[in-house]
Amino acid sequence: MATLTAKDFKSDQEVRWCPGCGDHAVLAALQRALPKVSQALDYAKERYVVVSGIGCSSRLPYYMDTFGFHSIHGRATAISTGIKVANPWLTVWQACGDGDALAIGGNHFIHAIRRNIDINIILFNNQIYGLTKGQYSPTSKFGAITKTSPYGTVEHPFNPGSLVLGAKGTFFARSLDVMIQLNEDIMTSAALHDGTSVVEMLTNCAIFNDGAHKSLSDPAVRADRTIVLRHGEKMLFGKDNNKGLVLNGMGLRAVTVGEGGYTIDDILTHDAHSDNMGIHMMLAEMKGPDMPVALGVIRDVKDVTYDDGVRDQVKDIMKTSKIHCVDDLLRSGSTWEVK
Amino acid sequence: MQHKVIDTKDVVIRFAGDSGDGMQLTGSLFADMSAIYGNGLSTFPDYPAEIRAPKGTVSGVSGFQVHIGTDKVTTPGDFCDLLVAMNPAALKANAKWCKRNAMILVDDSAFDEANMKKAGFTTDNPFLELGVEDRTLIVAPITELTQESLKDSGMDQKSIVKCKNMFTLGMACYIYSRPLEHIYQYLERKFSKKHPEVIAPNKKVLNDGFNYAANIQAIPNTYAVEPSGNVKKGIYRNITGNQAAAWGLLAASEKSGLPLFCGSYPITPATAILEELAIHKSLGAKTLQAEDEIAGICTAIGASFAGNLAVTTTSGPGVSLKSEALGLAVMTELPLVVIDVQRGGPSTGLPTKTEQTDLNQALYGRNGECPMPVIASHSPAHCFDAAFQAAKIALEHMTPVMLLSEGFLGNGSEPWCIPSMSDYPEIKPPYAKAPEDGSKFHPFERNPETMVRNWAVPGQKGLEHRVGGLEKNHNGVLSTDPANHALMVEERAKKVALIANSIPELEVMGPQSGKLLVVGWGGTYGHLYTACQEMKEEGTEVSYAHFDYINPLPKNTEEVFSKFEKILVCELNSGQFANYLRGEFPQFNFIKFGKVQGQPFLVSELMDAFKKEL
Numbered sequence: 001m002a003t004l005t006a007k008d009f010k011s012d013q014e015v016r017w018c019p020g021c022g023d024h025a026v027l028a029a030l031q032r033a034l035p036k037v038s039q040a041l042d043y044a045k046e047r048y049v050v051v052s053g054i055g056c057s058s059r060l061p062y063y064m065d066t067f068g069f070h071s072i073h074g075r076a077t078a079i080s081t082g083i084k085v086a087n088p089w090l091t092v093w094q095a096c097g098d099g100d101a102l103a104i105g106g107n108h109f110i111h112a113i114r115r116n117i118d119i120n121i122i123l124f125n126n127q128i129y130g131l132t133k134g135q136y137s138p139t140s141k142f143g144a145i146t147k148t149s150p151y152g153t154v155e156h157p158f159n160p161g162s163l164v165l166g167a168k169g170t171f172f173a174r175s176l177d178v179m180i181q182l183n184e185d186i187m188t189s190a191a192l193h194d195g196t197s198v199v200e201m202l203t204n205c206a207i208f209n210d211g212a213h214k215s216l217s218d219p220a221v222r223a224d225r226t227i228v229l230r231h232g233e234k235m236l237f238g239k240d241n242n243k244g245l246v247l248n249g250m251g252l253r254a255v256t257v258g259e260g261g262y263t264i265d266d267i268l269t270h271d272a273h274s275d276n277m278g279i280h281m282m283l284a285e286m287k288g289p290d291m292p293v294a295l296g297v298i299r300d301v302k303d304v305t306y307d308d309g310v311r312d313q314v315k316d317i318m319k320t321s322k323i324h325c326v327d328d329l330l331r332s333g334s335t336w337e338v339k
Numbered sequence: 340m341q342h343k344v345i346d347t348k349d350v351v352i353r354f355a356g357d358s359g360d361g362m363q364l365t366g367s368l369f370a371d372m373s374a375i376y377g378n379g380l381s382t383f384p385d386y387p388a389e390i391r392a393p394k395g396t397v398s399g400v401s402g403f404q405v406h407i408g409t410d411k412v413t414t415p416g417d418f419c420d421l422l423v424a425m426n427p428a429a430l431k432a433n434a435k436w437c438k439r440n441a442m443i444l445v446d447d448s449a450f451d452e453a454n455m456k457k458a459g460f461t462t463d464n465p466f467l468e469l470g471v472e473d474r475t476l477i478v479a480p481i482t483e484l485t486q487e488s489l490k491d492s493g494m495d496q497k498s499i500v501k502c503k504n505m506f507t508l509g510m511a512c513y514i515y516s517r518p519l520e521h522i523y524q525y526l527e528r529k530f531s532k533k534h535p536e537v538i539a540p541n542k543k544v545l546n547d548g549f550n551y552a553a554n555i556q557a558i559p560n561t562y563a564v565e566p567s568g569n570v571k572k573g574i575y576r577n578i579t580g581n582q583a584a585a586w587g588l589l590a591a592s593e594k595s596g597l598p599l600f601c602g603s604y605p606i607t608p609a610t611a612i613l614e615e616l617a618i619h620k621s622l623g624a625k626t627l628q629a630e631d632e633i634a635g636i637c638t639a640i641g642a643s644f645a646g647n648l649a650v651t652t653t654s655g656p657g658v659s660l661k662s663e664a665l666g667l668a669v670m671t672e673l674p675l676v677v678i679d680v681q682r683g684g685p686s687t688g689l690p691t692k693t694e695q696t697d698l699n700q701a702l703y704g705r706n707g708e709c710p711m712p713v714i715a716s717h718s719p720a721h722c723f724d725a726a727f728q729a730a731k732i733a734l735e736h737m738t739p740v741m742l743l744s745e746g747f748l749g750n751g752s753e754p755w756c757i758p759s760m761s762d763y764p765e766i767k768p769p770y771a772k773a774p775e776d777g778s779k780f781h782p783f784e785r786n787p788e789t790m791v792r793n794w795a796v797p798g799q800k801g802l803e804h805r806v807g808g809l810e811k812n813h814n815g816v817l818s819t820d821p822a823n824h825a826l827m828v829e830e831r832a833k834k835v836a837l838i839a840n841s842i843p844e845l846e847v848m849g850p851q852s853g854k855l856l857v858v859g860w861g862g863t864y865g866h867l868y869t870a871c872q873e874m875k876e877e878g879t880e881v882s883y884a885h886f887d888y889i890n891p892l893p894k895n896t897e898e899v900f901s902k903f904e905k906i907l908v909c910e911l912n913s914g915q916f917a918n919y920l921r922g923e924f925p926q927f928n929f930i931k932f933g934k935v936q937g938q939p940f941l942v943s944e945l946m947d948a949f950k951k952e953l
């Protein structure tokens with residue numbers, strides 16, 4: 001099979017996101033990740049299906065030269081589910097925004113995760129409704145001032161990570177739109193994971209919520225305010241890579257190595273494959289000012305997938321059933337003959 | 340008193356009791372046994388929405404009507420020859436369904452003061468109070484007799500009392516000269532693995548009921564409904580509409596060579612289709628019990644995109660939730676079968692009762708110019724062919740198809756002469772081929788004769804393309820060009836209209852022209868047919884046309900209508916089909932005859948309506 005490149009995944013359609021929109025970078029990362037995934041898994045391009053709902057980020061399938069389905073608001077996860085269960089040979093990617101996945105599509109989102117369907121969901125989280133021009137979303141910060149909350153919202157936002165883990169998610173990763181190399185790695189890990197992979201991309205909406213993630217993405221402070229977790233590596237962060245996470249009673253604490261008696265041996269090592277949800281939940285929920293926001297693959301554990309379960313059940317029952325065709329079915333059970 | 344066995348053409352029996360009295364089972368057993376005996380039959384379960392409504396109350400009464408005949412029977416019967424009432428509430432709720440000369444069998448043990456009060460009787464003579472004191476009354480202490488019959492069975496009291504329905508069934512079998520063997524066989528089949536200990540007591544109580552009826556003097560005559568032998572030769576089975584619909588889909592899956600995918604959410608009275616499909620994984624059927632109605636249809640649309648025969652099953656409120664996704668299926672031009680087993684509406688309405696009130700929703704209930712083929716099943720067994728046809732149209736014309744069934748059909752049953760799959764046509768979807776010159780595939784280019792686009796199932800090299808809810812041009816590229824939108828709207832409508840070339844023409848039963856044409860659609864067929872037959876027996880031939888295909892209408896519809904002065908449109912709604920026909924053919928004189936009571940038509944009321952227009 002010819003080696004695929006990012007160019008093979010670019011469609012001939014003009015990309016129509018606003019200049020400065022974070023979605024451009026996420027698209028680029030996906031187009032760079034898929035050739036790698038294709039090589040690792042020996043996948044041809046025609047195996048890919050890219051699905052989306054409605055919203056700015058949901059235009060993504062038009063920009064990918066793969067099979068694509070731009071569906072209706074909130075329902076991408078249900079469409080993806082149907083595609084994967086109907087034909088598990090296909091590999092499904094889904095693009096959806098914070099409103100699409102967590103408001104109108106919240107139900108489908110949590111149930112896909114609960115079933116652990118083998119799909120890859122990129123959740124573009126810009127904390128705003130962009131396509132409808134600036135209303136608050138389920139991830140907008142408490143008090144956010146938007147067109148529909150001129151005096152500030154009075155509702156608590158979702159943390160997508162805790163939602164995914166609360167639904168017993170098997171894969172959750174988080175990143176910033178601008179970190180293209182990390183995003184390429186995360187998307188590759190998501191593709192290699194069997195089950196529902198959720199990748200939360202903190203994206204910038206240059207028009208309606210510019211700078212929403214600036215406190216994390218600004219190169220001047222990023223190293224101190226975020227921590228990139230890698231499986232098997234020490235949980236270290238900071239400009240000088242000398243800050244780390246330690247267990248402190250029932251929770252986590254950020255410390256500086258060499259200060260307060262903490263040595264490198266005290267710093268936790270990230271285990272994304274641990275079944276233990278507790279520490280992954282604590283990592284997903286970390287926030288400033290005291291703690292860094294966790295980026296990278298936070299959780300990546302094995303569990304049975306729904307699509308495999310459905311397929312295996314059909315196979316098993318085909319073997320044991322006496323009904324092999326519709327004529328058998330029609331004549332099964334109670335019948336009588338009129339002569 | 341001299342006992343006589345009277346031969347009769349047909350009888351109607353209505354079993355009624357508390358929700359927990361097992362009346363649905365008793366009625367089904369009586370029906371199955373009669374089917375195997377060779378009778379024509381039709382059944383009508385009439386049950387409350389509550390699983391176990393307050394015991395002894397009128398709202399908790401569950402009924403099952405079965406009509407058996409020497410020949411084919413097409414309705415469950417308007418009124419009954421025998422009413423079985425297991426408590427005062429059952430008598431109160433059902434006395435109105437008794438013929439003038441009916442027998443009424445009641446369990447005297449249940450007619451105590453408390454139950455009489457719960458049923459709202461104010462005197463101690465319920466028969467007089469209901470005005471049925473002149474019927475043949477069979478007052479038997481059924482619960483006590485059942486207890487006596489099983490006192491040495493070793494069963495606990497609660498289980499013993501539960502067997503009273505079998506005692507009652509034994510009595511009914513005596514009255515209608517039914518052999519008990521088939522019920523014995525049923526009991527053995529059902530209980531031999533898990534509860535073999537209950538087989539003997541049930542057989543005993545059934546037999547004791549039969550003998551008790553034979554011994555008391557309260558039953559003046561018994562009846563025999565002997566099969567005429569005029570039925571088509573073949574292998575038969577009894578089938579409900581929901582089961583037949585599920586099997587029709589499996590047949591379409593086999594004939595198209597496509598795996599069946601059903602994404603559905605449980606809803607009365609459609610759930611049994613999902614349950615039935617869930618059993619038949621050996622035929623490759625995948626069922627997904629979705630998190631909601633919307634996910635039901637959206638998973639099905641995804642499965643369709645991925646190349647399966649995709650189905651979603653629901654009832655009226657579910658269709659409402661699915662509307663936006665139906666539009667998506669129309670826009671993406673993907674094959675999809677939507678089965679709406681209609682119930683009483685609007686809103687939650689009357690979940691367990693039957694109506695034809697979703698026709699407007701099926702035809703129009705979407706945003707935009709959004710045409711969708713609509714077909715209807717006309718009897719329980721016909722649900723098989725209707726589901727097969729719905730799938731064939733969907734797959735060959737690349738469109739969602741709405742199949743309208745009804746609670747009356749879904750839960751009702753009739754004997755069915757089992758067809759052979761070799762008699763059914765192959766289903767051939769229009770698969771796309773990748774352009775040989777390596778150029779881009781254009782997903783919305785159409786076959787100029789049918790206006791159908793080709794199906795490019797993911798996984799095939801060179802066919803990569805995008806579909807979606809946004810308007811596109813033939814190349815599959817987004818377009819807001821006014822002329823393109825107008826063209827695509829026109830082409831989608833034309834595609835649906837052209838399906839008329841692939842469906843059978845409308846047939847008229849009776850005179851082919853004249854003063855009055857009776858028109859019906861869907862599950863009213865049996866009643867309308869019987870009403871026409873009875874009119875004929877009375878000496879008046881009525882012309883009758885029944886529509887299985889609603890959108891598009893059969894090609895000769897206008898020609899048929901033009902031969903009649905008046906067209907009487909009978910339907911279980913306020914005139915939705917009549918309004919639709921008026922819109923299509925404003926030149927004709929349509930008269931509405933509607934009924935919206937959550938109940939099927941009565942043959943008698945149809946005959947009255949016909950006579951009024953003749």
